[in-house]
Amino acid sequence: MLYDTLVAPFVEFEFMRRALVGVWGLALGAGPIGVFLMLRRMSLVGDAMAHAILPGAAIGFLVSGLSLLAMSTGGMIAGFLIALLAGLVARTTELKEDASLAVFFLISLAIGVTIVSLKGTNIDLLHFLFGSVLALDDHTLMLMAGSATVTLAVLALIYRPLVIECVDPGYLRSVSWAGTPVHLLFLALVVINLVSGFQALGTLLAVGIMMVPAAIGRFWARDITTMIAVAVASGMISGYAGLILSYQSGIPSGPAVILVAGILYALSLAFGSVGGLVRQLFPGRHLEA
Amino acid sequence: MNAQLRFNNVTLGYDRHPAVHHLDGDVKTGALVAVVGPNGAGKSTLFKGVVGVLKPLAGSIGLNGLDPREIAYLPQAAEIDRSFPINVYDMVSMGLWRKTGLFGGIGKKEQHTVERALETVGLTGFEQRSIGTLSGGQLQRMLFARLLLQDARLIVLDEPFNAIDTKTCSDLLELVRRWHGEKRTVLAALHDYEVVKSHFPETLLLAREKVAWGETPSVLTAENLNKARRMCEAFDEEAHACVA
Numbered sequence: 361m362l363y364d365t366l367v368a369p370f371v372e373f374e375f376m377r378r379a380l381v382g383v384w385g386l387a388l389g390a391g392p393i394g395v396f397l398m399l400r401r402m403s404l405v406g407d408a409m410a411h412a413i414l415p416g417a418a419i420g421f422l423v424s425g426l427s428l429l430a431m432s433t434g435g436m437i438a439g440f441l442i443a444l445l446a447g448l449v450a451r452t453t454e455l456k457e458d459a460s461l462a463v464f465f466l467i468s469l470a471i472g473v474t475i476v477s478l479k480g481t482n483i484d485l486l487h488f489l490f491g492s493v494l495a496l497d498d499h500t501l502m503l504m505a506g507s508a509t510v511t512l513a514v515l516a517l518i519y520r521p522l523v524i525e526c527v528d529p530g531y532l533r534s535v536s537w538a539g540t541p542v543h544l545l546f547l548a549l550v551v552i553n554l555v556s557g558f559q560a561l562g563t564l565l566a567v568g569i570m571m572v573p574a575a576i577g578r579f580w581a582r583d584i585t586t587m588i589a590v591a592v593a594s595g596m597i598s599g600y601a602g603l604i605l606s607y608q609s610g611i612p613s614g615p616a617v618i619l620v621a622g623i624l625y626a627l628s629l630a631f632g633s634v635g636g637l638v639r640q641l642f643p644g645r646h647l648e649a
Numbered sequence: 650m651n652a653q654l655r656f657n658n659v660t661l662g663y664d665r666h667p668a669v670h671h672l673d674g675d676v677k678t679g680a681l682v683a684v685v686g687p688n689g690a691g692k693s694t695l696f697k698g699v700v701g702v703l704k705p706l707a708g709s710i711g712l713n714g715l716d717p718r719e720i721a722y723l724p725q726a727a728e729i730d731r732s733f734p735i736n737v738y739d740m741v742s743m744g745l746w747r748k749t750g751l752f753g754g755i756g757k758k759e760q761h762t763v764e765r766a767l768e769t770v771g772l773t774g775f776e777q778r779s780i781g782t783l784s785g786g787q788l789q790r791m792l793f794a795r796l797l798l799q800d801a802r803l804i805v806l807d808e809p810f811n812a813i814d815t816k817t818c819s820d821l822l823e824l825v826r827r828w829h830g831e832k833r834t835v836l837a838a839l840h841d842y843e844v845v846k847s848h849f850p851e852t853l854l855l856a857r858e859k860v861a862w863g864e865t866p867s868v869l870t871a872e873n874l875n876k877a878r879r880m881c882e883a884f885d886e887e888a889h890a891c892v893a
Contacts, residue, residue: 399733474680520751527733527780534700534722535746535799582779584734 367596369607378496379603382504382560383617386569387595389508390553392515392588394574396546399584400526404463406570408548410554410563412442412465415472417558422476428499432555439551442468448546493560493603493613500559507556511549518542523584538563568618576625579632594624652713653678653834656701659708660880660891661691661698661828667706667891668694670858676800678713679832681825683839683849687881690855693725696807699836702755714804719747721801723792725838727810731781737791738776741766741824744798768792773819786817793821804828806837822848842869856880 369376397403416438420430442464449464450457496504515522521538524531532539550570557566577591602617611619630637652675662668669691676682684692698702698710698888701717712720715866723733741754749755767773770790775783781793796804806825810818825858826848839845842885845852846866852868856877860869 399730403767446706476872520749523735524746526730527740528729528743530725530728531743531795533702534720535718537718538751545670582734583736585733 364418365608369604374406375496376603376607378501379493379560379613380600382493382496382501383569383599383603384596385501385504385508386525386553386557386560386566387573387592387599387612389511389549390557390566390570391545391573391592391595393549393553394570394572395577395584395588395591396522396526396548398571398574398578401459403571403574404552405458406550406567408461408484409443409463409550410558410567412468413439413551413554413558414563415468417555418472419477426505428497428559430505432559435555435558436551438468438472439555440548443547443551443561444544445546447540451540451543486588493617496560503559503616506576507552511553514545515542515551518545522546547635561617565614565618568621572618572621572625574596576621576628579628579634579636595622598624651716652676652711653680654717654836655711656711657709657711659698659710660706661694661703662706665706665890668857669855670860670891671708672855673890674853674859674862676834676836678834679829681835681849682851682853683845684853684855685839685842685845686855686860686877688692689857689881691857692855693807695855696722696724696805696836696838698737699803699805715803718830719801719803721796721799721804723796723804723809725811726872727792727828729788731783731788733781734779736777736779737767737772737783738763740780740791741794742829743781744795746891760837761859763794766797769797769824786813789821790817793824801833803834803838806835808838808840810824810839810841818844829854829879845869886888 370380386398394406397406413435415429416434416436418434419433419438420427420434423434424430442461446457449455449460467649503528518538521532521542525539526541529539538554541631554563555571557563557569558565561569569637573591573595574587577589580590581587598617598621602620602635603613605611605620606613606616609616628636631639633639654676656672656674660667660670668689670693684695686692691743694703694716695765698705699712700720700722742759745753745755745759749761764776767776767782770792770793772787772790774792775787780788780791786886793809796806803879809821813821823845825835825837839851841848846869849865851863852865853862853866854873857880860877860880861873
């Protein structure tokens with residue numbers, strides 16, 4: 361019985377196995393990215409960036425139909441461009457990053473919608489919004505695995521300056537010029553992960569698997585390494601449990617994954633060891649020193 | 650002795666409005682200089698110019714071949730995110746940046762220097778504490794430990810003893826004295842004239858322009874201090890372009 365529910369779907373169906381590998385790849389890359397976004401108070405940047413990517417993907421679709429390569433390339437170009445422009449404006453003018461990002465993603469969205477309407481094609485943007493995790497072909501899986509690999513490798517390279525830039529940007533500026541390039545590289549990683557995520561989960565939910573596990577991590581860890589580990593683990597658990605839920609109940613797979621993550625978040629909010637509600641309500645007697 | 654720092658008719662400011670106006674002078678290698686002056690006198694602006702955060706509007710600042718990134722700089726309002734999950738040990742280790750760079754490992758020897766720095770500032774036992782739990786004085790001690798590890802020839806401290814209790818202040822002054830003994834050049838912006846008189850042989854009194862610069866007792870006269878106060882007039886929106 362338990363086997364039938366929890367394991368059999370993956371043994372029986374190849375598309376379920378592919379979906380699982382895909383979602384785990386996503387969780388592996390998006391988890392740490394989400395943690396850094398959260399710690400830099402950029403939690404909504406992923407959302408804005410997803411909107412910036414959408415028109416690029418739509419243009420890719422218009423140019424060469426439902427082609428993974430064209431849509432991903434379009435999305436990446438749009439995302440990189442917006443990230444670069446927003447990052448540079450934020451660092452060279454008085455405008456803060458969130459404000460400049462808001463401006464650029466809105467412009468990008470407007471341009472995207474304009475192009476689509478001029479072309480006169482009524483393409484189904486909902487396809488991008490919700491993705492199709494149960495129909496991952498080889499190319500898509502390669503893209504997702506590749507982006508997770510690139511993400512982890514680049515993060516390992518820029519980890520030290522990235523952490524310093526988060527906690528004490530003034531210090532990093534005073535000892536190194538690495539701040540700006542590191543920040544732009546990080547934004548590029550955000551884009552790569554969103555593009556790889558929108559194939560499977562759609563743009564909106566790709567942000568979900570980035571940010572919800574990160575928020576979960578915050579409730580269980582006081583140091584950033586553990587936080588990333590918790591985020592990745594809860595992303596993977598959500599992916600697995602979401603697929604089972606979707607398989608058994610017929611809920612679309614993308615939302616199912618994020619719903620499970622949402623449940624984990626609610627549990628962490630209540631019982632988390634760092635600042636969870638139960639801990640706050642029943643802190644125990646104060647200590648002697 | 651040659652100059653570690655040379656101000657060549659330097660003007661620093663924001664939006665073309667000068668905050669430090671036509672400053673000339675040398676800071677000798679190994680000097681221990683207090684920079685004093687009323688609020689708005691341009692002390693922080695001057696320091697930002699020295700460490701290269703702010704480009705001069707005119708004139709130049711010579712560093713005698715020193716890369717601006719080799720200056721240890723403690724800003725007045727450090728932009729530290731105290732809610733960030735990082736502990737004291739890791740925060741202090743950042744001071745090793747010049748040795749480790751992006752990837753260099755922190756080996757036994759470096760670990761030992763970090764521990765010694767923590768001991769010097771009296772934070773032994775705080776290694777694993779997250780920075781959010783530190784008091785203001787402890788945070789300042791931690792930042793001084795990081796400065797120690799930076800092992801810099803030029804150290805620039807912008808009001809390092811504000812809102813710090815006497816004990817912490819005198820502990821940290823001891824470090825400043827040690828740096829002076831090691832022939833490092835130290836510049837510190839200060840408000841407490843007693844501290845300046847007892848610890849800093851040389852003083853620059855600034856009020857947007859140089860009021861006086863020299864041996865501390867000859868600079869901190871009532872006459873000079875009054876002059877400085879008067880000279881700190883307001884930022885003038887309608888100011889004309891300076892032709893000097």
